[in-house]
Each structure stands twice: as C-alpha cells, then as structure tokens.
Amino acid sequence: xxxxxxxxxxxxxxxxxxxxxxxxxxxxxxxxxxxxxxxxxxxxxxxxxxxxxxxxxxxxxxxxxxxxxxxxxxxxxxxxxxxxxxxxxxxxxxxxxxxxxxxxxxxxxxxxxxxxxxxxxxxxxxxxxxxxxxxxxxxxxxxxxxxxxxxxxxxxxxxxxxxxxxxxxxxxxxxxxxxxxxxxxxxxxxxxxxxxxxxxxxxxxxxxxxxxxxxxxxxxxxxxxxxxxxxxxxxxxxxxxxxxxxxxxxxxxxxxxxxxxxxxxxxxxxxxxxxxxxxxxxxxxxxxxxxxxxxxxxxxxxxxxxxxxxxxxxxxxxxxxxxxxxxxxxxxxxxxxxxxxxxxxxxxxxxxxxxxxxxxxxxxxxxxxxxxxxxxxxxxxxxxxxxxxxxxxxxxxxxxxxxxxxxxxxxxxxxxxxxxxxxxxxxxxxxxxxxxxxxxxxxxxxxxxxxxxxxxxxxxxxxxxxxxxxxxxxxxxxxxxxxxxxxxxxxxxxxxxxxxxxxxxxxxxxxxxxxxxxxxxxxxxxxxxxxxxxxxxxxxxxxxxxxxxxxxxxxxxxxxxxxxxxxxxxxxxxxxxxxxxxxxxxxxxxxxxxxxxxxxxxxxxxxxxxxxxxxxxxxxxxxxxxxxxxxxxxxxxxxxxxxxxxxxxxxxxxxxxxxxxxxxxxxx
RNA sequence: GCUGCUGUAGCUCAGUCGGUAGAGCGCGUCCUUGGUAAGGACGAGGUCAAGGGUUCAAGUCCCUUCAGCAGCUCCA
Numbered sequence: 001x002x003x004x005x006x007x008x009x010x011x012x013x014x015x016x017x018x019x020x021x022x023x024x025x026x027x028x029x030x031x032x033x034x035x036x037x038x039x040x041x042x043x044x045x046x047x048x049x050x051x052x053x054x055x056x057x058x059x060x061x062x063x064x065x066x067x068x069x070x071x072x073x074x075x076x077x078x079x080x081x082x083x084x085x086x087x088x089x090x091x092x093x094x095x096x097x098x099x100x101x102x103x104x105x106x107x108x109x110x111x112x113x114x115x116x117x118x119x120x121x122x123x124x125x126x127x128x129x130x131x132x133x134x135x136x137x138x139x140x141x142x143x144x145x146x147x148x149x150x151x152x153x154x155x156x157x158x159x160x161x162x163x164x165x166x167x168x169x170x171x172x173x174x175x176x177x178x179x180x181x182x183x184x185x186x187x188x189x190x191x192x193x194x195x196x197x198x199x200x201x202x203x204x205x206x207x208x209x210x211x212x213x214x215x216x217x218x219x220x221x222x223x224x225x226x227x228x229x230x231x232x233x234x235x236x237x238x239x240x241x242x243x244x245x246x247x248x249x250x251x252x253x254x255x256x257x258x259x260x261x262x263x264x265x266x267x268x269x270x271x272x273x274x275x276x277x278x279x280x281x282x283x284x285x286x287x288x289x290x291x292x293x294x295x296x297x298x299x300x301x302x303x304x305x306x307x308x309x310x311x312x313x314x315x316x317x318x319x320x321x322x323x324x325x326x327x328x329x330x331x332x333x334x335x336x337x338x339x340x341x342x343x344x345x346x347x348x349x350x351x352x353x354x355x356x357x358x359x360x361x362x363x364x365x366x367x368x369x370x371x372x373x374x375x376x377x378x379x380x381x382x383x384x385x386x387x388x389x390x391x392x393x394x395x396x397x398x399x400x401x402x403x404x405x406x407x408x409x410x411x412x413x414x415x416x417x418x419x420x421x422x423x424x425x426x427x428x429x430x431x432x433x434x435x436x437x438x439x440x441x442x443x444x445x446x447x448x449x450x451x452x453x454x455x456x457x458x459x460x461x462x463x464x465x466x467x468x469x470x471x472x473x474x475x476x477x478x479x480x481x482x483x484x485x486x487x488x489x490x491x492x493x494x495x496x497x498x499x500x501x502x503x504x505x506x507x508x509x510x511x512x513x514x515x516x517x518x519x520x521x522x523x524x525x526x527x528x529x530x531x532x533x534x535x536x537x538x539x540x541x542x543x544x545x546x547x548x549x550x551x552x553x554x555x556x557x558x559x560x561x562x563x564x565x566x567x568x569x570x571x572x573x574x575x576x577x578x579x580x581x582x583x584x585x586x587x588x589x590x591x592x593x594x595x596x597x598x599x600x601x602x603x604x605x606x607x608x609x610x611x612x613x614x615x616x617x618x619x620x621x622x623x624x625x626x627x628x629x630x631x632x633x634x635x636x637x638x639x640x641x642x643x644x645x646x647x648x649x650x651x652x653x654x655x656x657x658x659x660x661x662x663x664x665x666x667x668x
Numbered sequence: 669g670c671u672g673c674u675g676u677a678g679c680u681c682a683g684u685c686g687g688u689a690g691a692g693c694g695c696g697u698c699c700u701u702g703g704u705a706a707g708g709a710c711g712a713g714g715u716c717a718a719g720g721g722u723u724c725a726a727g728u729c730c731c732u733u734c735a736g737c738a739g740c741u742c743c744a
Contacts, residue, residue: 105739113672204739205671212741216671219739247736251679260717260735316744337744371669371742372735380743469744493744522744559701586700587707594705608703618704626704 003056021047024061034063036189037072044068046138046187064226071099076136076188077195077224078104083180084125094182095157095208095217101484103223107206114218119200126198133193137176138186146172150183157208158183197231198224241482244652246537247377253542256378265375265382267530272550277529279548281363284387284412284526291408293361293389298341300365304331309503310340311436315470321369338364339522342390343504351508356518357393357401364388378534379487385529391521398519402452402492409477409490409525417648418539421479422460425453426467435470437497445494446473471497482538489527489535495520541652543600547643554601555582556592558608565612569605569632576636597622603639623649
C-alpha cells in the first residue's frame with residue numbers, strides 16, 4: 001500500500017503501481033495536461049516515473065508555475081537543440097548539455113564551425129521539432145547494453161562517460177525523442193510541445209570535462225521560458241545589464257581607458273575616474289588610521305631573490321612579468337604582491353611583543369601577467385593597486401585581528417550600499433602540491449579561520465576547497481557583476497608560512513625574553529582599486545553617490561544674461577570644496593538639463609533672472625527633479641551635509657546569477 | 669593560453685556584386701536669449717586596427733600580427 005501526501009495536506013492511497021501523471025489525471029484533466037514533472041520527497045522526476053509501491057511519499061505535481069519545472073523544460077529544450085543541430089550538420093558528437101542559471105547549453109564536437117549565422121536555421125528546426133510535439137521517452141538499460149547502444153550511435157563521449165564517470169552505475173537511462181536518443185539522467189517534460197519561447201544566445205569553446213589538455217568542443221548557449229513575454233523580459237534585462245556594464249559606462253562617463261600602446265590590462269585612470277578612486281582611498285585611509293594601521297610606502301620592484309624566499313617566483317613564474325635582468329646575478333621582478341616588502345619593513349629592526357600587533361598598510365600597486373583571454377575591463381587586469389595591509393601578531397591575537405579585518409571589510413562595503421555579496425572560505429585542496437607549509441600549520445590556520453567566521457554574521461558563508469592562497473587559507477568577499485560573473489573583492493588571509501623558518505624567519509621577543517614566531521594576516525577590504533571600482537560602476541549604474549561623483553554639481557544658466565551670477569555661484573561652490581562645473585552655452589535650459597541628467601550629475605543649480613535678483617538658486621536633484629529655489633548658502637549646506645554623510649540614495653541590483661550548473665536536468 | 673566572433677570619424681553604427689567613404693550624436697562658428705530631458709544654420713573631422721598578399725582596382729577577398737567581445741582553462 002502506497003500513501004501519497006499532496007501539498008494541500010490531503011492523502012491518497014494506492015495498491016496498484018502508479019505514476020505522478022496518473023494521479024494528476026485523477027485530480028483533473030486540466031492538471032494532467034499541465035503536468036510537466038513531479039517532485040517526490042523533494043526530488044524532481046519525470047511525470048511518468050513509477051512511484052514506490054509501498055510507504056509514504058510527499059508528491060508535488062510540477063506545472064509551469066513551479067520554478068523546478070522551468071529547469072526541467074530548459075533541459076528538454078537543450079535536447080531539442082541538440083536534435084536540431086544533428087539534423088542540420090553531419091558527424092555531430094554529443095558531450096554534456098545541462099541546464100544552467102538562466103538557460104542551458106549543449107557541447108558538441110563537429111566538423112562544421114557554428115556561428116551566430118547558423119542560429120536562425122537551428123531555431124527554425126527547433127520550432128519544427130517543438131511543433132511536432134513528440135514525447136520524451138525514458139528508457140533504462142543495463143551497462144553493457146547502454147555501452148553498446150552508445151557505440152552504435154557513434155557517440156564516443158557518451159561511451160567514455162559510461163566507462164569513467166558512471167563506472168559505478170549498474171543501469172543507465174536514455175531519453176528518446178523521435179530519431180534522437182541521448183544518454184541522460186533526466187528528467188524531461190512529457191513532450192516537446194511543452195517547451196515555450198526559446199532563443200539561442202551564443203556559441204563558445206569549452207573543453208571536454210573541463211580539461212584544457214583535452215579536446216575543445218563547441219558550446220551552444222540558449223535559454224527558454226514558458227511564455228514569449230518572460231523571454232522578452234529576460235532579453236530586455238540582458239540588454240539593460242549591457243548598458244550598465246562598467247566597460248560601456250567607463251567609456252561613456254570618461255572614467256578609465258585602456259590603450260594597446262600602453263599594454264592590455266593596464267588601466268589609464270581618466271580625471272573623472274581618478275576622482276572616484278581618490279575619494280575611496282581617502283575613505284579607506286581614514287578608517288585605517290582609526291583602526292591602528294600605520295601607512296608605509298614601498299617600491300614597485302624587488303630583487304628576484306626576495307621572491308625566491310617568499311615562494312612567489314618559483315610558484316607563479318608563469319603568471320608574472322619576466323624579470324628585469326641587469327646582469328646575471330642582478331634581476332628584479334615587478335612585484336606580484338606587497339607582502340615581501342612589508343615583511344622586510346617588519347624585519348627592519350628587532351621586534352618585541354609590545355610592538356604587536358603591527359599593522360602596515362599601503363595602497364600597493366602590483367603586476368601579474370594574466371592570460372590574454374582573461375583580461376577585460378577593470379575587473380581582470382595586469383596591473384592593479386591593492387588597498388593592502390599586513391598584520392603581524394602573536395598567536396593569541398590572531399582571532400581578534402582576523403575578526404576585526406572582517407569587520408572593517410563589512411563596514412566599508414556597507415558604507416557603499418554593497419550588501420549583495422557572499423563570503424567564501426578558501427581552504428587548500430589536500431590533493432594539490434601548490435601550497436607551502438606543513439599540513440599541521442594549514443589545519444591550524446583553517447580551524448582558526450573557520451571558527452572566527454562562524455562566530456560572525458557573514459552572508460552566505462561556505463567553504464571551497466582549492467581556493468586558498470599558496471601560503472594560507474582565506475576569507476573572500478565575492479560579488480557578482482551585471483552579467484552574473486563573480487569577482488573576488490575584499491579578502492582576509494591567514495598566513496603561518498611566510499613568517500616561518502623556511503621562508504622569512506620572522507621573530508619577536510616575547511614577555512619571556514625568548515624569540516617567538518609571529519603570525520601574518522594579509523587583508524584588503526576593497527581588494528584592488530581597479531576591480532572594486534569596476535564593480536562599483538555597475539553597482540551604481542554609473543550614478544555615484546554625491547561624495548564619490550566626479551562632477552557633483554553643475555550650474556546651469558537660463559540665459560547668457562545671468563552668466564555673471566552663474567559664475568559667482570560656481571565659484572562659491574568651488575570654495576566650499578564641491579566639484580562643480582558651469583554650463584554657459586547658448587543652449588536652452590531644457591537642453592542643458594538633459595545633458596547633465598545624461599552625465600549623471602547628482603545636482604543641478606538652475607540660475608535665471610529671478611535667482612540672480614534674489615541671490616538664490618533653483619536646485620534640481622538628478623533623482624527627484626526640481627526642488628525649488630533656495631539661498632545659495634542653503635544649497636551649499638545641503639550638498640556638504642550629503643557629502644559628509646556619504647549618503648547612498650540608489651543602487652542597481654544584479655539580476656543575474658552565475659553560469660553555474662543547476663542541480664537538476666544534468667546529463668551524465 | 670584555447671575556440672569562435674569583431675575591429676570604419678571622439679562615440680554608436682551603415683557601407684550592396686571588389687570600382688577612390690556615409691548617418692546620428694558629440695565638437696567648432698554663427699543666429700537665437702530661453703524657466704526644468706533635445707531651438708536653428710553652417711562647418712571641421714577618416715592611413716577603414718597594423719603589416720603582407722590576390723587583383724587593372726581592396727573598407728570589402730586571403731594570410732599574419734595586435735586589440736576587443738563571449739565562453740573554456742587558469743587565477744597569489
């Protein structure tokens with residue numbers, strides 16, 4: 001006897017074998033027709049999956065109202081896409097084709113190079129398949145038969161996957177749809193007709209099983225929704241995200257520039273971008289002083305031997321600019337990190353426990369030779385400035401210092417209204433040999449770090465193996481850009497290795513008058529100025545809060561007759577320390593307002609004959625519009641107060657998740 | 669680094685079959701002197717990314733390099 005519990009709390013009992021689709025039909029013909037899949041005890045399955053013969057299960061019939069059903073439908077759409085591609089092109093070998101955050105992809109190996117020009121053809125074929133509405137039929141085979149089937153189908157990737165990734169599975173499932181049959185875990189919607197509005201988005205290379213040593217496949221990306229309206233809304237969101245892209249806004253608003261003659265991945269900060277960076281640096285510097293840090297300055301290069309000692313040179317030679325060679329035994333490296341220099345400042349004299357914790361801070365510019373394919377905008381560059389600091393402390397001080405670093409990072413992000421982030425604990429991958437230091441010191445560091453983090457209220461905290469720095473575990477603040485790509489910003493890293501005897505051999509004299517080894521913490525709340533401001537541009541969609549805005553206020557004169565008054569107002573604002581410009585062109589006021597709005601200037605001061613006579617200005621807020629006239633001094637006070645408070649009035653949220661594999665609808 | 673796409677005025681882009689280069693915005697000058705998101709006229713501005721090749725002729729076709737974009741791989 002099987003007892004089915006439905007979401008409304010009602011139960012049904014069956015002594016015959018039964019499938020979700022049968023139960024849906026019992027409830028009503030309408031539901032049966034709308035059924036796309038089912039959830040048994042929280043597990044998403046096809047609507048025709050036999051239910052257990054006995055026991056008690058919770059069943060949900062999934063229709064297009066359920067988010068799980070969308071993922072199932074998209075996976076079915078990926079199959080339809082693969083079927084269409086196989087119909088149109090010869091010798092197509094199928095790899096994986098899962099559902100992802102906002103759609104799906106399928107990887108192919110085929111002689112024809114897919115381009116966007118092929119999309120309409122493929123989409124038309126997909127539409128034909130969907131119109132034909134053939135069912136997705138599940139078929140389960142024992143290993144041997146499955147293997148033979150894949151061989152017979154001429155699908156070497158599927159054969160390999162059965163032999164390797166699925167070596168433990170006694171039976172394997174296939175889904176057939178007309179002439180198309182594919183090794184697939186499922187589930188799928190009952191028939192192709194359930195697929196709604198779809199669109200192919202892009203084609204790109206991808207490696208088989210993610211291994212760069214292996215052959216490269218063609219990955220076709222698409223998305224699908226149940227309705228045309230939802231698809232259009234999604235495409236509109238993508239367009240909106242593109243408009244907010246920091247590379248687009250950075251050019252439009254003249255914030256930064258990259259020039260091939262200077263070198264790719266090397267940012268030129270234009271005056272307006274430099275203002276934002278300068279303000280942020282001032283803000284962070286103020287916090288550092290309050291929190292007991294000591295600013296230092298160090299050079300951009302150092303002897304190769306320094307990085308031999310630190311381990312940077314041997315471990316990361318590939319991703320560094322080649323050394324500058326003066327003579328055979330005199331070579332310099334552009335610094336890839338600031339810590340060795342700061343360590344040498346620590347070592348510039350003997351240290352006592354009374355000196356600790358010692359906190360050395362520097363906006364330090366570092367250079368890393370990133371792979372060319374990785375470069376882009378300000379978020380992945382070859383030269384960047386970290387808001388870096390290194391803390392040297394005793395073992396007893398580690399937890400408090402680490403916690404206060406995390407708190408400072410949280411404070412800084414909160415001050416900018418950046419609260420849409422997750423915290424990733426990067427631990428070492430025990431299987432890898434890229435790390436320095438003993439297993440014991442790693443375990444100690446990871447334990448200490450996890451304990452501190454668990455004790456704080458950090459959003460979406462999770463541990464990721466293999467994400468550690470080579471010298472120690474870390475806590476990263478990760479944010480997504482407007483296209484859903486994740487970036488590490490702030491970071492706090494624990495280091496028991498660089499101070500060690502086999503590296504720099506740092507010491508301090510303890511209260512017991514004997515030498516002890518300090519512990520190091522590396523931390524950067526913003527991460528790098530380049531990446532942080534890139535993300536910030538998207539976060540604010542270019543409309544920065546008043547205290548950061550490159551141009552805070554613009555004086556607009558209604559006619560040239562009041563230019564003299566306008567210039568007086570402009571001068572008064574400049575004296576008050578505001579970043580101000582004036583628009584005295586022979587244009588109409590509406591045109592000047594439009595230009596200032598488009599340049600995202602936070603405030604406009606409109607000056608006409610009335611204002612000139614009364615010594616007032618008509619304040620226009622970029623967001624709220626016309627605020628009416630007020631005395632010049634009142635306007636100055638209002639703006640200065642908003643600057644001082646660092647008020648954040650508006651942010652733009654990222655509407656896209658990452659392109660990570662979805663849990664459901666994954667091919668084998 | 670790999671695969672694919674792209675590179676034309678300051679910006680966004682058009683440019684047919686290979687036949688000596690175009691728009692809008694911006695910029696400059698002049699007219700207009702105005703009241704909260706585009707007033708009007710005229711004008712300047714190009715080594716068509718760079719180099720090589722095919723051709724009577726190349727922005728257009730081919731090759732190489734550089735750069736950008738998407739994804740993969742990597743990422744202290």
